[in-house]
Amino acid sequence: MRMDKFMRMLLVSTASISILIVALIFLFLGKEAFPFGFDPGLGKLFDTKWIPVSFQEERFGIYPLVAGSSLVTLLAMLISIPLSVVGAIYIAEVAQPVEREILKPFIEILASIPSVVLGFFGLVVLAPLVKNVFGLSSGLNALTAALLLALMALPTIITISEDALASVPKSFKQASLSLGASDLQTIFRVTVPAALPGIIAAIMLGIGRVIGETMAVLMVSGNSAIISFFPLDSVRTMTATIAAEMGEVPFGSHHYQALFWIGIVLLLVTFVLNILSRLVLKKYGMAQ
Amino acid sequence: MVNTKKSTQKTTKPIIQAMDVSFFYGTAQALFNISLDIAPQRVTALIGPSGCGKSTFLRCLNRMNDIIPKTRLTGKVLISDRDIYGEKENIVDLRKQVGMVFQKSNPFPKSIFDNVAYGPRIHKLNDKKKLAEVVEKSLRRAALWDEVKDRLSNNAMGLSGGQQQRLCIARALAVDPKILLMDEPASALDPKSTTHIEDLIGELRADYTIVIVTHNMQQAARVSDETAFFYEGHLVEFSPTKEIFTKPKQKQTEDYITGRFG
Amino acid sequence: MNSDLVQKISYHLLRLITYAIVVSVGYILFDIIRHGLPVINWEFLTDFPRRSGSEGGILPAILGTVYLTIGTIAVALPLGVGCAIYLSEYADQNRFSELIRLAIITLAGVPSIVYGLFGLGLFVIFCQFGTSILAGSLTLACMVLPIIIVASEESLRAVPRGFREASLALGATKWETIRTNVLPYSISGIITGSILAIGRAAGETAPILLTVAAFFLPKLPNSIFDQVMALPYHLYILATQHPEAEKVLPLQYGTALVLLMLVLGMNLGAIILRIHFRKKYKW
Numbered sequence: 064m065r066m067d068k069f070m071r072m073l074l075v076s077t078a079s080i081s082i083l084i085v086a087l088i089f090l091f092l093g094k095e096a097f098p099f100g101f102d103p104g105l106g107k108l109f110d111t112k113w114i115p116v117s118f119q120e121e122r123f124g125i126y127p128l129v130a131g132s133s134l135v136t137l138l139a140m141l142i143s144i145p146l147s148v149v150g151a152i153y154i155a156e157v158a159q160p161v162e163r164e165i166l167k168p169f170i171e172i173l174a175s176i177p178s179v180v181l182g183f184f185g186l187v188v189l190a191p192l193v194k195n196v197f198g199l200s201s202g203l204n205a206l207t208a209a210l211l212l213a214l215m216a217l218p219t220i221i222t223i224s225e226d227a228l229a230s231v232p233k234s235f236k237q238a239s240l241s242l243g244a245s246d247l248q249t250i251f252r253v254t255v256p257a258a259l260p261g262i263i264a265a266i267m268l269g270i271g272r273v274i275g276e277t278m279a280v281l282m283v284s285g286n287s288a289i290i291s292f293f294p295l296d297s298v299r300t301m302t303a304t305i306a307a308e309m310g311e312v313p314f315g316s317h318h319y320q321a322l323f324w325i326g327i328v329l330l331l332v333t334f335v336l337n338i339l340s341r342l343v344l345k346k347y348g349m350a351q
Numbered sequence: 352m353v354n355t356k357k358s359t360q361k362t363t364k365p366i367i368q369a370m371d372v373s374f375f376y377g378t379a380q381a382l383f384n385i386s387l388d389i390a391p392q393r394v395t396a397l398i399g400p401s402g403c404g405k406s407t408f409l410r411c412l413n414r415m416n417d418i419i420p421k422t423r424l425t426g427k428v429l430i431s432d433r434d435i436y437g438e439k440e441n442i443v444d445l446r447k448q449v450g451m452v453f454q455k456s457n458p459f460p461k462s463i464f465d466n467v468a469y470g471p472r473i474h475k476l477n478d479k480k481k482l483a484e485v486v487e488k489s490l491r492r493a494a495l496w497d498e499v500k501d502r503l504s505n506n507a508m509g510l511s512g513g514q515q516q517r518l519c520i521a522r523a524l525a526v527d528p529k530i531l532l533m534d535e536p537a538s539a540l541d542p543k544s545t546t547h548i549e550d551l552i553g554e555l556r557a558d559y560t561i562v563i564v565t566h567n568m569q570q571a572a573r574v575s576d577e578t579a580f581f582y583e584g585h586l587v588e589f590s591p592t593k594e595i596f597t598k599p600k601q602k603q604t605e606d607y608i609t610g611r612f613g
Numbered sequence: 614m615n616s617d618l619v620q621k622i623s624y625h626l627l628r629l630i631t632y633a634i635v636v637s638v639g640y641i642l643f644d645i646i647r648h649g650l651p652v653i654n655w656e657f658l659t660d661f662p663r664r665s666g667s668e669g670g671i672l673p674a675i676l677g678t679v680y681l682t683i684g685t686i687a688v689a690l691p692l693g694v695g696c697a698i699y700l701s702e703y704a705d706q707n708r709f710s711e712l713i714r715l716a717i718i719t720l721a722g723v724p725s726i727v728y729g730l731f732g733l734g735l736f737v738i739f740c741q742f743g744t745s746i747l748a749g750s751l752t753l754a755c756m757v758l759p760i761i762i763v764a765s766e767e768s769l770r771a772v773p774r775g776f777r778e779a780s781l782a783l784g785a786t787k788w789e790t791i792r793t794n795v796l797p798y799s800i801s802g803i804i805t806g807s808i809l810a811i812g813r814a815a816g817e818t819a820p821i822l823l824t825v826a827a828f829f830l831p832k833l834p835n836s837i838f839d840q841v842m843a844l845p846y847h848l849y850i851l852a853t854q855h856p857e858a859e860k861v862l863p864l865q866y867g868t869a870l871v872l873l874m875l876v877l878g879m880n881l882g883a884i885i886l887r888i889h890f891r892k893k894y895k896w
Contacts, residue, residue: 070788074703077695081716081762084755088723091734146630153631157624166635168884173638175880177816179845180869183852184641187862217634247620275724277819282853302726302819309733309823326730330723337722413782420705443784451782457775459794469793470783519779526783
């Protein structure tokens with residue numbers, strides 16, 4: 064019995080570690096970012112220019128970075144949502160069982176390709192393609208990044224949407240079919256609407272994945288910190304900024320602290336998206 | 352551990368005493384003020400329609416309900432005069448004394464030998480020779496030895512349904528309990544295996560106190576000495592089996608036995 | 614128009630789009646294999662890089678990744694399995710377990726670069742581990758923890774309740790029951806989850822960028838406090854930072870293929886194991 068109590072305590076403490084890690088993430092991001100609030104002040108972040116290294120005036124406006132992240136995320140989603148929802152519908156509702164067993168591993172493979180490998184592919188194959196198609200001087204721009212990100216969001220959205228579609232009760236479909244609706248009508252008028260909350264949650268998780276993605280965008284987005292909403296412009300995202308600059312900043316400098324602030328913004332955005340989508344999935348009983 | 356002074360006074364002294372037992376799943380009450388004495392070396396059948404609380408009551412007797420979260424018991428259950436829900440009670444000792452056989456046979460996916468040896472090993476019997484003796488004795492008692500003695504190292508999952516259930520009985524006997532709880536032990540078996548189990552219960556009666564839940568009234572009539580009829584969480588009637596099946600005192604009991612509901 | 618025809622056309626359209634996704638995945642793999650395979654030979658795998666990676670092999674990067682993943686799994690596996698056991702066997706539906714689940718969901722959604730910042734702040738600076746294998750492994754361990762927990766909990770829950778009940782009814786304590794009659798039958802899921810976690814850790818770049826990776830370090834580490842090269846970071850450097858990036862393209866492809874094979878191999882292994890165990894244990 065003593066062993067039993069000991070193991071219980073041990074397991075409770077290991078389980079608590081996940082809570083501890085979350086707390087530590089918030090704590091240590093906050094700790095490194097905190098001094099920036101006093102000097103030079105949080106207001107410096109709300110600015111339109113990101114010029115962290117300068118002989119005149121250093122500027123830490125995160126608007127261009129937020130704009131960059133927003134633009135690539137928006138473009139990626141415009142590409143990814145239709146493709147992945149259609150893919151999920153096909154796999155869940157149309158594909159033969161054997162076909163499904165072949166398609167699903169492909170989606171799993173896509174999910175497991177390291178982002179640096181996709182970034183590399185984007186750099187050497189996709190960017191030249193974009194460059195030639197649009198007659199640009201460089202293929203490193205928001206569109207190229209968005210294409211890669213769309214690819215990376217696919218597995219997340221497909222897998223979770225497919226679960227949501229599969230969890231629609233058979234009785235709904237049978238009722239629809241018994242009323243003389245065709246398979247196709249049943250899919251789009253009964254099954255998909257019933258699974259819609261799950262699909263929306265899947266899309267939110269996909270957005271979270273895309274906003275947080277670092278290596279691929281770092282390699283192909285061109286990294287100019289400008290505010291632009293034109294897909295063929297080079298942009299710089301929040302994640303890429305941290306990855307590219309953290310290696311070279313003096314420890315504890317304003318620049319260093321500003322990068323941690325960007326991390327906090329990223330953390331909060333993905334946290335909210337993540338929690339919201341899980342709540343939706345849980346409410347509609349679609350969580351795995 | 353066992354209070355021998357008292358229990359040797361009279362042989363008819365009950366081994367299990369339920370006193371005013373009520374049981375709750377969350378806020379839903381499943382048992383209402385059950386009081387029931389069970390005598391040693393007898394077979395007591397618990398009958399009643401599904402959801403009447405008979406299985407819940409059975410699982411109160413070895414505190415198996417403890418593993419379901421948000422459950423609560425009021426009242427007392429004494430086994431050999433010990434309050435098993437008392438603060439000093441050691442649940443491991445309790446379950447050593449009160450064995451259980453489940454509705455669906457649930458052998459572990461281990462060898463036949465390891466299944467039976469599981470309990471003794473847990474209770475620190477590691478001597479190989481003694482272990483083999485216990486296993487053989489238990490399998491013999493469960494009337495399974497002759498069928499499996501040549502393949503003790505085979506996986507228990509390969510046995511037939513009836514054999515699996517007898518293996519589970521042997522596994523329960525191997526820790527040398529005084530009381531054996533059986534939760535519809537034959538409900539998933541074919542008629543022949545059922546007969547086997549019923550014959551076995553008849554033989555085990557000499558050494559063990561058996562409490563059996565069954566929804567099969569013929570089975571209750573065949574194997575038990577006393578029968579308790581549960582209905583909607585209440586104990587309606589508790590009498591010798593002969594009486595309850597020939598001249599039940601309560602109208603509800605009669606209705607159930609004659610098949611008017613349930 | 615005839616509704617049968619509409620349905621047929623629509624289905625073909627759906628199929629076309631789905632297969633377009635599959636084809637693009639296939640093309641990526643094909644492109645990397647086609648260009649990478651000719652580069653890979655014994656020397657490439659076992660030699661040190663020379664002239665800042667323009668020549669020679671990628672041995673230190675391969676070994677660095679191996680060390681990192683070993684360190685990661687050594688930390689994450691016990692913690693993850695412990696947490697999974699707690700959630701599946703001990704936790705009631707109370708505030709505490711809700712909080713743990715919330716934490717796991719949160720950890721699963723934290724961007725990898727944020728893990729990098731976290732590892733930098735906590736392990737590299739605060740704990741004074743410096744940029745090292747230790748700091749990198751701990752950071753990656755935090756990142757893959759949810760993968761191991763979710764997979765392990767799922768496989769623990771798949772063990773039939775009867776096993777636990779029968780064992781408890783025989784007088785085994787809860788921990789004895791778990792150790793002898795639950796864990797052994799869920800080991801397959803735990804292994805599968807761990808392999809997936811290793812695959813993820815091996816392929817990640819952003820967290821190690823800030824906590825461990827060395828740009829160019831043609832020697833092997835002496836202790837867990839040393840920096841190492843790592844495959845994903847090496848690929849990133851060769852592809853974007855190398856002065857003669859165009860010239861070393863074959864080496865980039867080779868590195869990409871080695872990394873891809875490592876990660877996909879892990880995933881394939883996990884899938885095969887899953888199928889194998891599914892056949893072996895049926896109850």
